[in-house]
Amino acid sequence: MSKIILGVEGLTVYRENRAAVQDVSFCLEAGTDMAIIGPNGAGKSTLIQAILGILPRKTGSIKILGYALNQKGHFPAPVRDAIAYLPQNFWFDRHIPITVEELVGLGWERLGWQLPWSGYKARRLAVGQALAQVDGIHLKKQLISGLSGGETKRVLLAYCLVRPRRLLILDEAPAGLDGRGESDFYQLLEQLKREQNWAILQISHDLEMVRRQCDRVLCLNRTLRCQGVPEVALSPHNLAEAYGAEFVRYRHSHSPHKSW
Amino acid sequence: MAIQTELLRLVELFQFPFMQRAVIGGVLTGLMGGMLGSFTILRQLSFFSDALGHSALLGISIGLLLGLNPSVILLPFAVCFALGVTYLLERTQLWTDALLNIIYSSSLAIAIIALSFVGQYKGGINNLLFGDILAVQTLDLVFSGALLIICTLFIGLTLRTQMLLTLNEPLAIARGVSVSLHRTTFIVLLSLVVGVSIKAIGVLLVSAFVVIPACAARLLSRNFSSYVLISSGLGGLSAVLGMVLSASLNLPSGPSIVTIQLMIFLAALSWLRLSRFSKRTSAR
Numbered sequence: 200m201s202k203i204i205l206g207v208e209g210l211t212v213y214r215e216n217r218a219a220v221q222d223v224s225f226c227l228e229a230g231t232d233m234a235i236i237g238p239n240g241a242g243k244s245t246l247i248q249a250i251l252g253i254l255p256r257k258t259g260s261i262k263i264l265g266y267a268l269n270q271k272g273h274f275p276a277p278v279r280d281a282i283a284y285l286p287q288n289f290w291f292d293r294h295i296p297i298t299v300e301e302l303v304g305l306g307w308e309r310l311g312w313q314l315p316w317s318g319y320k321a322r323r324l325a326v327g328q329a330l331a332q333v334d335g336i337h338l339k340k341q342l343i344s345g346l347s348g349g350e351t352k353r354v355l356l357a358y359c360l361v362r363p364r365r366l367l368i369l370d371e372a373p374a375g376l377d378g379r380g381e382s383d384f385y386q387l388l389e390q391l392k393r394e395q396n397w398a399i400l401q402i403s404h405d406l407e408m409v410r411r412q413c414d415r416v417l418c419l420n421r422t423l424r425c426q427g428v429p430e431v432a433l434s435p436h437n438l439a440e441a442y443g444a445e446f447v448r449y450r451h452s453h454s455p456h457k458s459w
Numbered sequence: 460m461a462i463q464t465e466l467l468r469l470v471e472l473f474q475f476p477f478m479q480r481a482v483i484g485g486v487l488t489g490l491m492g493g494m495l496g497s498f499t500i501l502r503q504l505s506f507f508s509d510a511l512g513h514s515a516l517l518g519i520s521i522g523l524l525l526g527l528n529p530s531v532i533l534l535p536f537a538v539c540f541a542l543g544v545t546y547l548l549e550r551t552q553l554w555t556d557a558l559l560n561i562i563y564s565s566s567l568a569i570a571i572i573a574l575s576f577v578g579q580y581k582g583g584i585n586n587l588l589f590g591d592i593l594a595v596q597t598l599d600l601v602f603s604g605a606l607l608i609i610c611t612l613f614i615g616l617t618l619r620t621q622m623l624l625t626l627n628e629p630l631a632i633a634r635g636v637s638v639s640l641h642r643t644t645f646i647v648l649l650s651l652v653v654g655v656s657i658k659a660i661g662v663l664l665v666s667a668f669v670v671i672p673a674c675a676a677r678l679l680s681r682n683f684s685s686y687v688l689i690s691s692g693l694g695g696l697s698a699v700l701g702m703v704l705s706a707s708l709n710l711p712s713g714p715s716i717v718t719i720q721l722m723i724f725l726a727a728l729s730w731l732r733l734s735r736f737s738k739r740t741s742a743r
Contacts, residue, residue: 251633272632277637292625295501301622308619310634315618315684342681368591368633 202229204366205250210259212249214416218257219245219354223423224441227415229365232392232399234409234429237419238442243402244287244370246419249459250400251284266367280309282384283359287370287402293344299354300326306358329361330354332387349376356384360391367391385412406433465707472706479485481659481706484595485529485698487603488656489672493663493694495649496673497687498614501625504558504649505670507544509652510563514540519662520573530598530729534654540566541650542607555676561631581644590713592660592705603655610648614687617641622683657728659702668713671720672697673728 205227210218219415227233235243248254250261252272261268274282283306295328303326308318313405330336333353338346346354352372359367367388376384385408392398403409409416409429416432418424420440438446472478499508518536522529541658544562574584576607586594615623619640623631628638653665660668675689702718 249627251629253629253632260525274635276635279633282633286627286629286633294502294677295626295683296677296686297622297626298681301683302626305619305623305626310620310623310636312616313559313619315615340681385602 203227204264205400206260206262207250208260208262209262210246211257212245212250212254213257214245214254218421220249221422223259223419225423227366227398227400229398230392230396231251231415232388232401232413233415233417234413235400235402235417235419236404236409236432236441237408237424238446241420241441243419246369246458247284247370247402251282274313276309280362281365282368283362283364283366284368285355285359285370285372291343295343297343298339298361299330299335299341299343299346302354303357303361304327306361325361326357329357332360333357336381349380351357351375352376352384353380356387358365359388363395367397367399367401370400371402371404388412389420409433468677469707470701477595478702478706479587480595480597480600481592481712482699484600484603484659484700486695487607488652488659488700489669489695490691491607491671491694492669492698493634493650493676493691494610494614495611495645495652496669496689496694497676498621498625498645498676499669500673502645503520504646505666506559508649508653509542509581509644509666510544510559511537512662513659514566514570515568515654515657516662517573517663519657520570520577523577524573525677530596530602530658533657534602534651537654538647541646542643545646574632585711586661588661588663589711590657590659590664590716592659592712593666594658599655599658606648606651606655610652613644613648618684618687618691623647657678659698659712660716661711663715664713664717666699667720668694668718671724675720675724678724678727678731683698693720693723721732 203226207226210220210226211218216399218412238321245254246375247379249256250263252274253270255270255272260300263274264278266273266275294322295422299425300323304322306329307322307325327336327339330339335353335357335358338350338354341352343351353376356372372384388399389412393400403413410433413429415426416429418432418437420441424440425432431437473482482730488604501504513534515537518533518540521536522532525532543654544559547558551558571584574587620631620636623634624641626635632638649669650663653669656668657665672693673690676686676694680689697720698716701719702712703714704710704719705712
């Protein structure tokens with residue numbers, strides 16, 4: 200039997216005066232890679248941000264590792280340490296003088312009150328291992344201002360991996376990686392899922408990847424249109440539900456893969 | 460001979476209690492200014508410290524009108540001002556710089572009108588605008604010392620959280636950091652630092668005091684921890700040198716400190732140019 204990592208029940212989130220996500224319920228088990236698909240403006244990022252407590256929710260409940268997110272967006276610290284989140288278009292001021300080593304080290308940190316040099320050795324070790332995993336050990340001493348888009352993404356992934364987690368939440372993570380970087384990236388996710396039983400929740404526009412890689416799919420278009428294994432959720436009928444009939448006709452006539 | 464006399468005069472100058480107070484005050488406020496300044500410029504709060512400085516004149520003039528010691532009213536005023544501005548920024552849809560402009564120009568205007576009613580004010584408006592080395596009293600040193608300890612503890616013990624917050628707020632929230640609490644704490648500390656520094660630097664230049672050492676440190680540093688340390692160090696150094704300059708040439712203290720800071724900044728800039736140039740030539 201699998202353990203439920205994330206449970207969402209009747210979630211509704213408002214942006215401005217409009218429900219961006221309405222009445223969404225699903226649960227995510229350990230060792231499962233779940234994709235959220237849907238057209239632009241369907242509320243995918245909103246859903247993820249509400250789960251993390253970045254956006255306030257209107258109604259519904261969110262439970263991670265059995266702990267409920269309270270109305271103020273608060274989880275106990277051990278739950279926060281078990282979650283890693285990679286935002287979409289991760290925007291930061293490139294003039295901030297921070298090295299790759301320091302940035303990845305922030306992921307390792309427990310972020311409480313502590314002396315700045317505490318855990319120095321353990322942190323250095325963990326940072327080195329995480330950077331090796333994403334093939335970025337040579338970037339260690341570099342300032343983030345000098346990184347390319349793909350390197351930034353790999354460094355951020357190392358930020359997620361630097362401490363053992365239970366849940367990895369990715370908002371269109373591989374954007375900015377080249378072909379090889381992308382396949383390495385998915386291989387790494389697969390490994391984390393199989394060997395360390397991580398649960399992964401990722402937003403994706405790449406339906407081919409979702410079909411190959413993911414175990415579960417949520418089709419979102421403000422409300423949850425369907426959920427299930429990729430074969431079912433990505434059927435033309437269900438895609439029409441999520442994206443509209445036009446989209447499916449377009450995919451049919453243009454896609455080289457006639458797998459639908 | 461002339462140099463020796465000058466040096467002798469400088470040494471004698473340091474025998475005066477006012478000079479000792481000024482130098483100690485300079486070290487304390489300079490260190491704090493540099494430390495908080497390093498985060499201030501990255502969080503794009505430079506203009507906020509500018510507005511706070513200008514508006515502090517209103518606090519001082521209210522104090523004078525009520526017949527209170529400006530030191531007593533300045534710090535509570537700065538904190539209230541900072542919290543009020545933060546509240547307004549969060550609640551209105553206006554642009555930050557536009558809103559800050561409204562606030563500081565109107566408080567400056569009201570302050571000048573209020574000051575015109577305080578006819579017998581001894582120090583004169585020049586000292587308020589550009590700083591007065593004689594104004595640093597023992598009470599200010601006690602405030603500065605306590606504040607330096609508080610700032611060092613706060614920044615030191617939450618350094619990683621401050622780094623993450625500076626880098627990306629959603630990422631920090633996802634890690635369970637209470638962003639609004641940290642933001643408010645930082646703003647309050649910054650306003651206190653600006654408040655205690657204002658007498659020596661003056662309301663017009665106090666933001667440079669926070670911004671310039673941090674910018675120079677940015678040019679010189681290769682990682683975040685050294686950036687914060689270098690910024691504090693340059694802040695303290697420039698304040699002391701500025702005080703000495705001010706006392707020995709009888710110049711207003713604020714402009715003296717800012718001039719020293721400018722020189723340090725230019726030195727950092729040329730050092731950066733030189734090291735890049737030598738790297739390029741050695742690569743060939």
